[in-house]
Amino acid sequence: MIPFGTSTQPFSSSFSIHFLSENAITIEFGQKIDEATFDKVHQFNKLLNARPFEGLLCTVPAYVSLTVFYDATIVINAKNGLIGISGFERVSGYLVQLHTQMTAIEKNTRKTIRLPVCYEGKLAPDLNYVASYHNISPAEVIRLHSSVPYKVYMIGFVPGFAYLGGMNSLLETPRKAVPRKKVPAGSVGIAGAQTGIYPFPIPGGWQIIGCSPLRLFDIERPSPALLSAGDEIMFEVIDLEEFEAIKNSNSWKSLS
Amino acid sequence: MEITVIKPGILSTVQDLGRHFYRHQAIPAAGAMDPLSMRIANLSLGNSPTEAVIEITYADVSIFAETDLLIAYSGESCLLYAGKQALPANRPLFIPAGQYLDFSHLESGSRTYLAILGGWDVRPVLGSKSTYLEAQFGGLSGRCLKKGDKLRSSENLTQSNKRILASLKGLYINFPSWSVHKERFTALAKKTIRVVPGKEFTWFRADSLLSFLSSSYTLSRDCNRMGYRFNGQGLSRSVQTELLSTAVAPGTIQVTNDGSLMLLMADSQTTGGYPRIAQVAQIDIPLCAQLKPGDVIHFSAISRIEAEKLYLNQEKELKRLAVAINILCSTTSIPGKGSQ
Numbered sequence: 001m002i003p004f005g006t007s008t009q010p011f012s013s014s015f016s017i018h019f020l021s022e023n024a025i026t027i028e029f030g031q032k033i034d035e036a037t038f039d040k041v042h043q044f045n046k047l048l049n050a051r052p053f054e055g056l057l058c059t060v061p062a063y064v065s066l067t068v069f070y071d072a073t074i075v076i077n078a079k080n081g082l083i084g085i086s087g088f089e090r091v092s093g094y095l096v097q098l099h100t101q102m103t104a105i106e107k108n109t110r111k112t113i114r115l116p117v118c119y120e121g122k123l124a125p126d127l128n129y130v131a132s133y134h135n136i137s138p139a140e141v142i143r144l145h146s147s148v149p150y151k152v153y154m155i156g157f158v159p160g161f162a163y164l165g166g167m168n169s170l171l172e173t174p175r176k177a178v179p180r181k182k183v184p185a186g187s188v189g190i191a192g193a194q195t196g197i198y199p200f201p202i203p204g205g206w207q208i209i210g211c212s213p214l215r216l217f218d219i220e221r222p223s224p225a226l227l228s229a230g231d232e233i234m235f236e237v238i239d240l241e242e243f244e245a246i247k248n249s250n251s252w253k254s255l256s
Numbered sequence: 257m258e259i260t261v262i263k264p265g266i267l268s269t270v271q272d273l274g275r276h277f278y279r280h281q282a283i284p285a286a287g288a289m290d291p292l293s294m295r296i297a298n299l300s301l302g303n304s305p306t307e308a309v310i311e312i313t314y315a316d317v318s319i320f321a322e323t324d325l326l327i328a329y330s331g332e333s334c335l336l337y338a339g340k341q342a343l344p345a346n347r348p349l350f351i352p353a354g355q356y357l358d359f360s361h362l363e364s365g366s367r368t369y370l371a372i373l374g375g376w377d378v379r380p381v382l383g384s385k386s387t388y389l390e391a392q393f394g395g396l397s398g399r400c401l402k403k404g405d406k407l408r409s410s411e412n413l414t415q416s417n418k419r420i421l422a423s424l425k426g427l428y429i430n431f432p433s434w435s436v437h438k439e440r441f442t443a444l445a446k447k448t449i450r451v452v453p454g455k456e457f458t459w460f461r462a463d464s465l466l467s468f469l470s471s472s473y474t475l476s477r478d479c480n481r482m483g484y485r486f487n488g489q490g491l492s493r494s495v496q497t498e499l500l501s502t503a504v505a506p507g508t509i510q511v512t513n514d515g516s517l518m519l520l521m522a523d524s525q526t527t528g529g530y531p532r533i534a535q536v537a538q539i540d541i542p543l544c545a546q547l548k549p550g551d552v553i554h555f556s557a558i559s560r561i562e563a564e565k566l567y568l569n570q571e572k573e574l575k576r577l578a579v580a581i582n583i584l585c586s587t588t589s590i591p592g593k594g595s596q
Binding site: 018019020022023024032057059060063064067069076086087088154156158161200223224225229 | 276277278279280281282283284381382390391393452455500501502503504505506507508525526527535537538560561563564565567568571
């Protein structure tokens with residue numbers, strides 16, 4: 001049952017289009033988190049940003065969807081390649097047409113971003129808890145956490161916060177019963193099956209096992225968020241001395 | 257032009273129409289909660305509709321004119337006074353230097369916008385002058401106005417700006433006989449919010465959908481620039497699937513796990529994981545922005561086609577209004593109706 005018959009337009013088995021607002025459309029590529037869906041979202045995102053339509057404002061990738069924000073007052077008057085009587089029709093038509101060209105694109109070659117993390121002392125207040133929760137050594141927690149690549153599925157929650165997928169299930173740990181009033185910027189935490197990095201100081205209940213000296217979010221940068229959905233990252237273990245050095249110079253090999 | 261803030265009110269921030277190019281970095285749009293009143297205040301001065309304004313929450317704001325001012329205000333939460341003299345909304349007002357101005361409370365709504373000739377001059381951050389309080393950037397260093405703040409207007413004036421100023425400038429408070437008829441742009445039923453069914457509309461039980469579209473909902477005290485929670489008939493789901501977080505937008509109505517409604521507003525997070533029962537029609541966002549805790553509303557469903565048509569029509573009318581004001585200003589003199 002689709003009420004009013006117009007909010008949803010499935011047009012291909014692998015791809016459906018939905019109304020979000022008068023200025024936004026969501027394209028859904030699947031129902032569950034997997035590599036194939038992740039690739040589709042990011043390939044299409046890349047293609048759309050390489051070939052934007054007139055009036056496109058911004059695209060927001062999420063776990064299985066890409067949301068396209070646009071200015072309907074521009075779209076409705078655009079002359080090039082947008083056909084239809086409504087903005088929704090014009091944009092969805094464009095997206096369908098663009099999607100047919102997606103197969104021609106070669107598979108995304110992602111580069112892995114290495115993020116330095118110090119898993120020591122005050123920077124890792126919950127490391128021992130996580131280790132004892134799983135009955136393993138803190139060194140093993142660090143090894144498990146820093147030995148696998150993670151995918152950035154989505155930036156959400158607060159500016160620059162990356163939802164990472166790929167954590168070893170041996171590290172799954174419930175949130176703290178009482179959240180901290182302020183978690184320092186750069187803190188690397190675990191909450192259930194998720195791991196993530198706090199971009200700036202905010203309250204939070206994640207188990208903090210380390211801290212990155214990099215600025216995950218800096219409003220003075222032209223692109224304030226360090227990570228983007230679609231990136232692949234690895235955590236690189238550093239010691240306190242390196243932590244201070246990187247923090248003070250704000251430079252790191254992976255950023256150049 | 258310059259003002260000093262004498263009384264800042266409970267939450268006054270600098271806002272424009274928002275940040276629209278950084279949602280993928282989870283940076284919310286922010287911007288005026290009631291973009292209609294905000295634009296009418298700007299257009300009344302011959303400003304571009306995107307110029308920065310001051311968003312006043314409720315009232316109790318006082319300012320002092322350090323220089324001559326040309327301002328306009330529009331909204332539902334206050335009336336502007338110079339001493340005992342009430343000054344009309346939705347039209348340009350010339351205020352001579354040395355005047356104190358007070359925004360005093362009106363019962364009808366919760367937000368009012370103060371625009372100044374040329375717009376308030378604050379540094380744009382990521383292409384917008386809007387204040388985003390949570391991450392503390394934009395506007396006045398990412399914070400609300402406080403006592404003693406000095407705000408200046410931009411000196412880049414349009415031809416219309418200059419003409420309006422020339423026609424009203426003098427030694428005394430002065431304003432023209434015309435004003436923008438804001439009622440023309442707003443729905444008559446201010447407590448009926450039109451919505452388009454959302455992507456997860458069909459995840460709810462039929463009787464819950466019936467409640468959603470027929471029973472009344474009361475705005476709770478839990479409401480701010482990020483979002484509103486409503487009290488009313490709880491809604492239950494027939495589909496229990498866990499939703500994978502996806503993009504949301506101001507106007508999205510989510511149903512939280514306790515079955516209550518949460519309407520996302522200007523500063524809302526950019527992604528969400530609660531099922532979206534509906535999306536408020538863009539043209540009714542200003543009505544939502546003016547709701548106060550305790551206000552009782554109804555939701556009524558329209559199609560996305562109708563919502564888009566209403567939205568585009570209103571945008572067209574606002575463009576026509578801007579043109580009409582420009583034409584009005586280009587006639588040699590605008591009759592003043594001052595108060596000597």
